[in-house]
Amino acid sequence: MGFDRPTDRDSDDRPDSPQRSETHESGGTDAPVPPQVPDLPDRATYWTEYKKAVDSEYRAYAIDQGCDRVRETEELVVTPAMRRIEAEDPDRHLVGFEFRLKGRERLTEKVSNLMDERGFTTDEAFGRIKDAIRYTFQYRDEHYSSGVRTDVERLKAAGFEPVDLKNSWAEQQYKGINSRWLSPENGQIFEVQFHTEASFEAKQVTHPAYEKLRVGIPSRAEQRQLEHFQRDVTARVPIPPDVTEIPDYP
Secondary structure, three states: OOOOOHHHHOHHHOOOOOOOEEOOOOOOOOEEOOOOOOOOOOHHHHHHHHHHHHHHHHHHHHHHHHHHHHHHHHHHHHHHHHHHHHHOOOOOEEEOHHHOEOOHHHHHHHHHHHHHHHOOOHHHHHHHOOOOEEEEEEEOHHHHHHHHHHHHHHHHHOOOEEEEEEEOOOOOOOOOEEEEEEEOOOOEEEEEEEEEHHHHHHHHHHHHHHHHHHHOOOOHHHHHHHHHHHHHHHOOOOOOOOHHHOOOEO
16 A cells, blocks of 8 residues: 655656656766655554554544533433422422533543543443533431432432442541432433532532542641541531431442
8 A cells, every 4th residue: 555645646756757857967968867755654653653643533533422422411311300300399409500511621531531541442431430410409407318218219210220329428528428320311320419508518618628639649647637627527517317227229
């Protein structure tokens, strides 16, 4: 297989094109001068670099398409269902609704990291990101436990399949319930958190510390300080009645 470059398509430079005659400096008769064709790159190196370029373009395209699918699922499937569920009980509501969709740049970064570090395909990487779409229900303390149980059943009735549920009300650095759900239509996973007003506020206040502990590399002293801060804030959150009786899933 030949290598096409712009110069290859210039008829004046083709080896079989009529050659211009020039006189050698030695004063001899006119003789055709061979065209000055650049050296071809090493074929193995050329195809290696070419494959890298193609793979990079395809990867960017696949991630972009994946982000579009997440957004469409949020807009057309999950959010309408969550709004209908919210309307069934005026005693609680969705909070932080404007953050229901992870930013495209951050989502792209997380997918790329999973592909680089774990060798996942694009689809596998998207499948590992559980909070690309996320919602939070907030309840009054006295209605929290019963409200969570009821909304879990409402999510099931809406056709979503439970993936997992973690009750963290007994933890020291975070209080709340986090759950993940599968949309059967396209396999997209989304997150639903259940909070009281106090636990949601504590989560917001401690989030910078959580992020630093998660992605940063703090010193031992700084780590202890950050963890102490999270425990101090979380300790002030009132515990709703009967909340520890809500089991984890699976």
